[in-house]
Amino acid sequence: MPSTKKPTAGNISRRETFAFGATAAAIAALPASSAAASTRPRPARVDVIVVGAGFAGLTAARALRRAGKSVVILEADDRVGGRTKSGVVAGERVDMGGQWVGPTQTELLALAAEYGVASIEQYADGDNIIDINGHMARYKGETPALPDADLEVFGALVAQLDGYANRIAMPKPWLVDQAKTWDAHTVESWMLANVTSESVRSLMRVLVQAVFSTEAGQCSFLYFLSYLKSAGGLEALISTRGGAQDRFFPDSLWQIADKIAAELRQFLLLDAPVSLIEQNDQGVRVTTSKGIWSGDRVIVTAPPPMAARIDYIPPMPARRDGLTQRMPMGCVIKVVIAYEKPFWREQGLSGLVLSDKVEFGPWLDRVTPLTRGGALVGFFDGGPAQDWADRPAEERRAKVLADIALYFGDQALKPADYLEEVWTRTPLNRGGYVAVPGPGVLTAFGEALAEPVGRIHWAGTETSDVWVGYVDGAIRSGKRAAAEVAKLL
Ligand SMILES: Cc1cc2nc3c(=O)[nH]c(=O)nc-3n(C[C@H](O)[C@H](O)[C@H](O)COP(=O)(O)OP(=O)(O)OC[C@H]3O[C@@H](n4cnc5c(N)ncnc54)[C@H](O)[C@@H]3O)c2cc1C
Incomplete structure (x- = not known):
């Protein structure tokens, strides 16, 4: 059902604000220049405020608009696309x-x-080059050309890892029977305990760097396996033909974000970093340097370490706050x-x-x-x-x-x-491709990744159950969050 609420474009007024006590007074007292600094869209009450104009935010806003809801997208940067550019x-x-x-x-x-x-x-076409552990070779196709004995170990390892990954049910990898054991390891510590070939370990380190932009010693083994599950296996992640590349x-891929943004331009505000999100039983209020928006719900699409830079009133529950402290880019x-x-x-x-x-x-x-x-x-x-x-x-x-x-x-x-x-x-991204938890984080804090906190909902590729870390995962997360919110409006 389309929302019956009408977006009230115009300067903030007491009628549009609601009972947030001291903050309501602060809004009423906003200097004229603050409201004047914002051109389009103007401070207003909307159904849903979307924080971030990467693929997750743009997709969520697009889905909500198509469902007849009023939205505003608040983006900190002077461009859309987030981790696409x-x-x-x-x-x-x-x-x-x-x-x-x-x-x-x-x-x-x-x-x-x-x-x-x-x-x-x-x-x-042509030959790929592999140079691992002092062994250099040209090879065709997707299987890295290690010496025969190492290749056999690598093949068995891929099967073992995919087998482990298949036991995981996304989006809650922490519920798998072996969760605690796997999450106690990094990829590196698990390899040191379970993989004897130095060539295979070295190749895996290079692959972890290439897929996660982090070191094998910094990535939870459980997170690594959940990534495999979300992508459909290690081969899907590392392959060119038939895989993620x-x-x-x-x-550019980025132009797709640009095209969605063009469609949503009247609901999009750039250069508007969100600094504060307040909520009570009547709604949410979101503060940016360009004004203040109130709404029924908010979807935050910034990755966990960036979401941690926003102030929340009331403060985040301990599990959510703990998660965002422990999941660096x-x-x-x-x-x-x-x-x-x-x-x-x-x-x-x-x-x-x-x-x-x-x-x-x-x-x-x-x-x-x-x-x-x-x-x-x-x-x-x-x-x-x-x-x-x-x-x-x-x-x-x-x-x-x-x-x-x-x-x-x-x-x-x-x-x-x-x-x-x-x-x-880049201060608004602080890394990429994705936020990666170290050992012990998913099992203790993972539940807070996508679990709404009152009227605050979470999207972004990190919250996806399919293709976590990728644009495809970001789109899925935006659609999921929009559906989650639309049900509650
Ligand atoms: C170098 C690199 C290569 C990659 N290669 C690939 C690839 O080949 N294929 C692939 O599928 N994926 C790739 N990725 C990953 C992919 O780009 C991301 O998974 C995806 O873009 C994430 O989208 P998102 O919407 O979840 O998050 P983001 O794109 O990070 O969007 C979040 C947005 O929130 C904004 N924001 C943050 N804080 C605030 C705030 N306080 N107020 C307002 N706005 C805020 C940010 O500015 C950003 O625009 C790559 C990433 C990088 C960095």
Whole structure:
């Protein structure tokens, strides 16, 4: 049923505020300049206030609008997209955040189709390079070419991990029988106790960095398994063909967020960081530097460590507050490098390099029909991202090019263009790809990830049961939170 409440666009007035005691008085006393600073949308009462205009927030707001509810989206940044963001390299729009989509990421694929945004297959012809534990090889396909004995261990390990993951019922991995044991381990400590091959351990460390942007020693083994479950197995996470890196969007994935935002523009306010959320039995009130909104419910889509920066009255329950103190963002720096031509293809290489010798990586080919010449895309992930984030940009660039040159030759040292995004230093994201709990956190605090606190509901990729950490998971979480809220209005 559409809401009968009408959004009351206009300056804050006593009629629009409700009994929040001292705060109500404070609102009434807001200086005129504060209200004047906000242009569109103006402070008002709405059904639902959405905090954050990443994919989760935009999806939640879109679903609520389509259900006839009044909404406002309050975004701290001066742009939409959150952990997706575009940049321009050699005249082409590229993704500096989320980029790839896989065949089982059906929510993102459906949204892309709805907005007419086409994707292309990730280039995977030619040989990949693996260089792990001193063993370097060229190989084709998805299975990393370890020496035979190690390959056998790796195959058995993948089956074992997928078997464990399959025992988990998402979105509550902490309910699995072995939850306490698995959550007491990091991926690293579990491997040290259970995997004898140093090559396999080293490969797994590189894969954990590549998938989580964190170190194996910082990621709960239970969280790792829940990720596998949410994605459909380790192979789905690490593969190009058929996996999470199957396709990407020339002209950017980010443009989908931009298109949704264009549809919602009259309900969207940028540069509006939410600093305070108050609630009582009558509703919620949300304070930003651009004004104050009141509503029936609020959906917070900021990832846990960012949600922790908001003040709440009354304060968050201990479990929710504890969770947000214990779930830091991963560390990542993303780099796109343009070349006059994709010279690695001439060497019979796909562009993919997995190595424990270099700090930059993995990297892959990023050529589209729009690319003039060649392009690679790669990452500093986890520890290397932390180590390189605060160094001068020129030093980082020299390191990136030298690491690529080690495998692709000196042509790598002469890029035509170069762009990086140091996510670990962007104040409104503070890292990526995802927030990752260490050991002991999920079992003690996990319940608070998506459990509403009164009128405050939580979305964001971290709260998804499918494709946690990915744009697809963010979209699913936005839809779930919108449905949760719509039922209560
Ligand atoms: C480098 C990188 C590469 C990635 N690669 C991929 C990939 O290839 N494929 C894939 O699917 N995923 C990828 N991801 C992950 C993907 O981008 C995220 O999972 C997804 O974008 C998360 O969306 P979200 O809406 O849950 O959160 P976010 O995008 O983080 O949105 C939250 C929003 O809340 C805002 N906010 C925070 N605090 C406040 C506040 N107090 N007031 C108002 N607003 C606030 C933020 O500014 C942000 O816009 C990648 C991420 C990164 C960083």
